[in-house]
Amino acid sequence: MVTWVYDFAEGSKEQNDLLGGKGANLAEMTNIGLPVPPGFTISTDACRAYLEEGSAPPGLADEISEHLRSLEDAMGRRLGDPDDPLLVSVRSGAKNSMPGMMDTVLNVGLNDASVEALARQSGDERLATDSYRRLLQMYGSTVLGLEARMFDEAMDELKRSRDVKDDLGLTSDDLRHLVTSYQEVIRSETGKPFPQDPREQLDRAVQAVFDSWNTPRAVLYRRQERIAEDLGTAVNIQAMVFGNLGATSGSGVCFTRDPATGSQGVYGDYLANAQGEDVVAGIRNTVALTDLERLDPTSHAELLAVMERLELHYLDMCDIEFTIERGRLWMLQTRVGKRTPAAAFRIAMDFVDEGLIDMDEALRRVTGHQLAQLMFPGFDPSAERTVVARGMSASPGAAVGKAVFDSDTAVAWAERGEDVILVRKETTPDDLRGMVVARGILTSRGGKTSHAAVVARGMGRSCVCGTESLDVDIAAKQFTIRGGPTVHEGDVISIDGGTGEVFLGKIPVVDSSVVRFFEGDPGDDVLVNAVSRVVEHADDTRRLAVRANADTPDDAARARRYGAAGIGLCRTEHMFLGERRALVEELVVASDVDEQAAALQQLLPLQREDFLGIFEAMDGLPVTIRLIDPPLHEFLPDFTELSVTVALEDERGATSSRHHRLLAALTRLHEQNPMLGLRGVRLGIVIPGLFTMQARAILEAAAEWVAGGGSAFPEIMVPLVASTEEFAIVRAELEKVGREVQEERGVQIPHLVGTMIELPRAAITAGQIAESADFFSFGTNDLTQMTWGFSRDDVEAAFFPTYLDHGIFPVSPFESLDIEGVGSLVRTAAAAGREVNPGLHLGVCGEHGGDPASIHFFDAVGLDYVSCSPFRVPVARLEAARAALMQ
Numbered sequence: 001m002v003t004w005v006y007d008f009a010e011g012s013k014e015q016n017d018l019l020g021g022k023g024a025n026l027a028e029m030t031n032i033g034l035p036v037p038p039g040f041t042i043s044t045d046a047c048r049a050y051l052e053e054g055s056a057p058p059g060l061a062d063e064i065s066e067h068l069r070s071l072e073d074a075m076g077r078r079l080g081d082p083d084d085p086l087l088v089s090v091r092s093g094a095k096n097s098m099p100g101m102m103d104t105v106l107n108v109g110l111n112d113a114s115v116e117a118l119a120r121q122s123g124d125e126r127l128a129t130d131s132y133r134r135l136l137q138m139y140g141s142t143v144l145g146l147e148a149r150m151f152d153e154a155m156d157e158l159k160r161s162r163d164v165k166d167d168l169g170l171t172s173d174d175l176r177h178l179v180t181s182y183q184e185v186i187r188s189e190t191g192k193p194f195p196q197d198p199r200e201q202l203d204r205a206v207q208a209v210f211d212s213w214n215t216p217r218a219v220l221y222r223r224q225e226r227i228a229e230d231l232g233t234a235v236n237i238q239a240m241v242f243g244n245l246g247a248t249s250g251s252g253v254c255f256t257r258d259p260a261t262g263s264q265g266v267y268g269d270y271l272a273n274a275q276g277e278d279v280v281a282g283i284r285n286t287v288a289l290t291d292l293e294r295l296d297p298t299s300h301a302e303l304l305a306v307m308e309r310l311e312l313h314y315l316d317m318c319d320i321e322f323t324i325e326r327g328r329l330w331m332l333q334t335r336v337g338k339r340t341p342a343a344a345f346r347i348a349m350d351f352v353d354e355g356l357i358d359m360d361e362a363l364r365r366v367t368g369h370q371l372a373q374l375m376f377p378g379f380d381p382s383a384e385r386t387v388v389a390r391g392m393s394a395s396p397g398a399a400v401g402k403a404v405f406d407s408d409t410a411v412a413w414a415e416r417g418e419d420v421i422l423v424r425k426e427t428t429p430d431d432l433r434g435m436v437v438a439r440g441i442l443t444s445r446g447g448k449t450s451h452a453a454v455v456a457r458g459m460g461r462s463c464v465c466g467t468e469s470l471d472v473d474i475a476a477k478q479f480t481i482r483g484g485p486t487v488h489e490g491d492v493i494s495i496d497g498g499t500g501e502v503f504l505g506k507i508p509v510v511d512s513s514v515v516r517f518f519e520g521d522p523g524d525d526v527l528v529n530a531v532s533r534v535v536e537h538a539d540d541t542r543r544l545a546v547r548a549n550a551d552t553p554d555d556a557a558r559a560r561r562y563g564a565a566g567i568g569l570c571r572t573e574h575m576f577l578g579e580r581r582a583l584v585e586e587l588v589v590a591s592d593v594d595e596q597a598a599a600l601q602q603l604l605p606l607q608r609e610d611f612l613g614i615f616e617a618m619d620g621l622p623v624t625i626r627l628i629d630p631p632l633h634e635f636l637p638d639f640t641e642l643s644v645t646v647a648l649e650d651e652r653g654a655t656s657s658r659h660h661r662l663l664a665a666l667t668r669l670h671e672q673n674p675m676l677g678l679r680g681v682r683l684g685i686v687i688p689g690l691f692t693m694q695a696r697a698i699l700e701a702a703a704e705w706v707a708g709g710g711s712a713f714p715e716i717m718v719p720l721v722a723s724t725e726e727f728a729i730v731r732a733e734l735e736k737v738g739r740e741v742q743e744e745r746g747v748q749i750p751h752l753v754g755t756m757i758e759l760p761r762a763a764i765t766a767g768q769i770a771e772s773a774d775f776f777s778f779g780t781n782d783l784t785q786m787t788w789g790f791s792r793d794d795v796e797a798a799f800f801p802t803y804l805d806h807g808i809f810p811v812s813p814f815e816s817l818d819i820e821g822v823g824s825l826v827r828t829a830a831a832a833g834r835e836v837n838p839g840l841h842l843g844v845c846g847e848h849g850g851d852p853a854s855i856h857f858f859d860a861v862g863l864d865y866v867s868c869s870p871f872r873v874p875v876a877r878l879e880a881a882r883a884a885l886m887q
């Protein structure tokens with residue numbers, strides 16, 4: 001026999017799955033003896049059964065009756081009793097709090113008869129009528145699905161005709177009038193009168209909560225937040241207490257610490273003579289919690305004691321909803337409170353200092369994602385600002401610029417040096433040009449998987465999307481904020497992609513104090529202090545090493561400042577750009593091996609200098625250098641342009657033989673599909689001397705640095721290897737160069753030769769490749785492209801948003817590793833490699849090395865290090881430690 005319903009006294013805070021967050025915490029508060037109005041919870045099991053069958057599961061109605069009876073006994077009143085009615089609230093509460101679902105119906109049990117009884121009993125006729133009109137309003141809009149506007153209009157009209165500012169100015173007679181209007185709205189809109197039977201009210205409210213699990217907004221929210229579809233919601237039925245019983249009553253919300261900064265001291269809002277939802281609805285101005293001390297010192301003191309009790313019990317900052325009924329405090333909700341990233345670090349460290357949690361627990365309570373948010377530039381916290389609209393935080397960062405409404409304008413204005421923010425209803429691939437040049441992107445439609453969001457995150461642009469209160473008119477080049485001003489093309493706006501906030505005008509942007517800290521300015525900010533202590537503990541806790549991807553001495557030095565233990569990927573392509581392009585041209589037009597060798601000979605000293613700078617910056621730490629990877633035509637002139645030049649030269653009879661030879665070489669090198677063409681190790685095999693020149697430059701630079709008293713640990717990495725034969729050929733040549741250089745220079749240079757694993761074939765045959773490789777570095781960008789058959793540059797903007805909407809993957813596999821597919825290749829290759837070569841060093845380079853979820857996976861499969869961009873190094877240090885703790 002399944003149980004569907006649990007009394008508050010039966011549950012505990014661990015039962016989120018069964019009772020939902022609200023129900024589990026109401027039970028917990030009941031059981032630790034806090035003043036909670038009694039009630040019971042209909043479980044998520046019941047919701048799931050209802051949603052599967054389309055009707056209430058057998059036994060549910062009886063169980064509700066049973067629990068209702070004990071509630072009535074406990075309260076000494078009956079639901080809907082015409083002389084002494086019990087009133088209840090019907091409150092939804094899923095495991096995760098979820099906007100978009102139905103929330104609450106208060107005062108269930110009132111009808112035309114019991115409202116009179118309530119008036120008599122409470123001695124407050126106004127309270128009774130006010131409660132009834134609230135029931136009609138909530139029932140009408142949430143259970144019957146009528147537009148809230150219809151009730152609001154009736155209320156506004158009444159206030160106007162009575163010439164009062166807020167609802168407190170309305171008399172009991174006015175409210176009676178409103179009850180009649182609301183009942184009329186319900187009758188005329190649904191064709192049926194408001195149900196007078198209290199049990200019918202209750203049952204229909206419960207069903208409405210169940211049904212609201214599947215509203216489109218709730219479904220969309222779950223997809224975006226990656227909340228499972230099949231959890232269902234619980235429903236709480238609770239005896240009503242009244243915050244609207246005059247001046248000694250009221251309702252409030254509060255936090256046990258400031259959720260914005262994390263600073264100590266309670267924080268909250270209170271509204272006298274009001275039922276709960278008025279506090280957040282903003283219909284009247286609330287007062288600060290400290291004012292409650294003056295209004296009702298006893299309740300205030302009791303509330304503070306409850307807050308302290310809750311913090312000590314939950315060992316975390318709590319968020320609380322309460323009501324005071326005629327001087328008596330009632331707790332209506334608590335949960336571990338949401339907080340900003342800054343508050344998360346600060347609160348975690350304060351709890352450590354207060355002796356409530358240890359450093360490991362502090363690490364579990366902050367995330368790499370939060371740290372990353374703190375490293376973006378933000379708006380100056382001391383600057384004046386008013387939020388005019390709020391959308392979804394799609395891609396972090398603060399951005400300021402002139403509003404523009406199309407890509408052409410964005411590009412033109414950006415070219416003349418202006419900062420612009422591209423505003424669209426939603427973006428399409430046609431908007432890419434504008435997005436590239438914009439400081440930020442603002443849209444009125446689409447969620448965190450919309451085109452705008454996906455592309456902005458990929459480009460590192462700040463983005464606020466789905467800002468529903470914006471009415472964007474592209475043709476008129478303007479947007480209107482609902483109930484507010486209109487912004488025209490050229491007006492300056494500011495957006496915060498980390499919070500989803502939109503502001504008018506320019507708000508000054510400041511560097512992150514956390515970044516300043518990593519850059520060497522210790523500062524004395526509490527936040528910086530908290531972050532540095534957490535990251536330091538992370539370093540003591542983690543197993544994975546963290547390296548950085550850095551191609552230049554400057555990047556390498558930054559990586560070191562951010563705590564990298566070496567370079568995991570130094571690309572060498574940039575060393576062939578600029579004036580060195582001419583030498584690449586020489587190389588490809590060379591008619592024989594001697595000419596090729598001559599060109600390479602000229603590149604050698606230049607490359608040596610490049611590497612010397614990097615060894616200097618990374619003195620004493622390993623540096624993994626990838627031999628040249630891209631197809632050579634990337635370094636050559638554009639084929640079409642050169643064809644035109646040659647044609648014109650021929651016409652004038654002024655033919656340049658070099659141009660002709662170059663054009664012939666370009667024709668020879670032309671590829672339909674360069675990503676799958678002559679690149680990586682294939683270049684090393686086809687162009688003799690290219691890889692050995694690079695290896696010589698690396699080893700000579702290392703020798704020079706060592707001779708000067710430094711230490712260098714080069715790791716030479718061969719890209720795009722597919723087979724052990726390819727690697728064997730290259731490795732033999734590199735070893736020969738190694739012997740030569742060490743002999744010539746008379747120094748030992750400890751170095752490794754290894755390979756990238758970025759092709760499925762390499763992953764599948766990793767056991768063979770590992771026999772002769774010193775290390776593997778998983779190139780997860782290419783491995784993702786090659787495994788899915790996606791060309792990243794083409795697919796992200798073109799169809800990823802549609803794929804994400806269909807739930808084909810929850811997040812772009814380029815952002816977070818596809819653990820099932822690509823991850824399986826990594827796991828098997830690592831295991832096969834280690835089996836034949838237990839000393840094989842394993843790392844990962846590519847975007848995923850800085851992504852929290854991917855880092856947890858790399859830790860679990862036993863890699864030695866991750867390598868990511870210097871900026872992400874602190875995030876990776878933190879997440880590597882969290883991964884170790886959560887194993």
Ligand code: ADP
Nearest residue numbers: 089091103104238239240241276277321332333
């Ligand atoms: P939400 O999930 O939107 O916060 P709640 O279920 O917490 O919805 O209800 C909103 C508010 O309604 C509460 O903060 C509280 O003030 C009021 N409320 C809910 N249940 C009761 C009750 N039994 N007595 C008095 N007020 C209640």
Ligand code: MG
Nearest residue numbers: 022321332333
């Ligand atoms: Mg609530």
Ligand code: MG
Nearest residue numbers: 719758779782
């Ligand atoms: Mg690659």
